[in-house]
Amino acid sequence: MSSPATGPAPPGPAGGERGLVALVRNFLRTLSPRQAATVWAEDWIGMLVRPIPGFTGFGLRWMLYRVLFARLGGLPFIYKGVYFEHSYGIDAGSNLHVSAGAVLYGRGGLTIGDDVMIGHHATIYTSQHHWGLGPEIPMIRQGHVSAPVVIGDDVWIGAHAVVLPGVRIARGTVVAAGAVVNRDTAPYTIVGGVPARVIGERPRPAIEADTIRPPLFDEEGS
Numbered sequence: 001m002s003s004p005a006t007g008p009a010p011p012g013p014a015g016g017e018r019g020l021v022a023l024v025r026n027f028l029r030t031l032s033p034r035q036a037a038t039v040w041a042e043d044w045i046g047m048l049v050r051p052i053p054g055f056t057g058f059g060l061r062w063m064l065y066r067v068l069f070a071r072l073g074g075l076p077f078i079y080k081g082v083y084f085e086h087s088y089g090i091d092a093g094s095n096l097h098v099s100a101g102a103v104l105y106g107r108g109g110l111t112i113g114d115d116v117m118i119g120h121h122a123t124i125y126t127s128q129h130h131w132g133l134g135p136e137i138p139m140i141r142q143g144h145v146s147a148p149v150v151i152g153d154d155v156w157i158g159a160h161a162v163v164l165p166g167v168r169i170a171r172g173t174v175v176a177a178g179a180v181v182n183r184d185t186a187p188y189t190i191v192g193g194v195p196a197r198v199i200g201e202r203p204r205p206a207i208e209a210d211t212i213r214p215p216l217f218d219e220e221g222s
């Protein structure tokens with residue numbers, strides 16, 4: 001047993017190398033060749049286009065991510081400093097606006113509807129570390145648990161908000177700044193807090209005339 005003053009001896013170089021190689025091997029084993037190439041491109045090519053300002057930056061980022069995403073509809077406004085991880089798992093609709101500093105993690109599958117706004121430094125996770133296999137296995141070696149996130153049309157996710165894996169954000173939802181969303185939302189609600197809860201509601205759209213069911217009987221009761 002090592003003395004309290006010195007603590008346990010650090011692992012030797014060989015053990016550290018084996019641990020690093022095992023982690024890299026396990027990571028690559030979970031990816032197809034195309035997914036591995038996407039991860040490489042979003043890091044290295046993304047590093048070049050991520051900080052470019054103005055319309056030049058918007059255009060270059062659009063050209064890159066329309067190739068890397070599973071789908072990217074229309075012309076998005078992806079501001080400088082936005083970071084996408086595992087972008088092969090992101091399916092985004094038209095008119096997407098993502099503000100500076102946001103991080104979107106598509107490893108577990110991220111579906112984004114039309115007309116969605118994502119605020120500064122917001123984070124959306126679709127995967128997290130497994131922690132339930134027992135304390136004898138360090139969490140860093142327990143792998144990941146994936147759970148897709150679905151964001152409906154006309155959603156605004158405020159600055160510094162966090163969306164956790166497995167959440168469905170309904171159409172018309174507003175997520176307040178700094179909220180942590182760990183459960184599904186209802187349409188046209190405003191959620192905020194940690195964990196997020198309903199703090200208000202938005203006006204709902206009027207019922208379209210063609211969706212109103214006709215009466216079962218006419219005025220004469222026939």
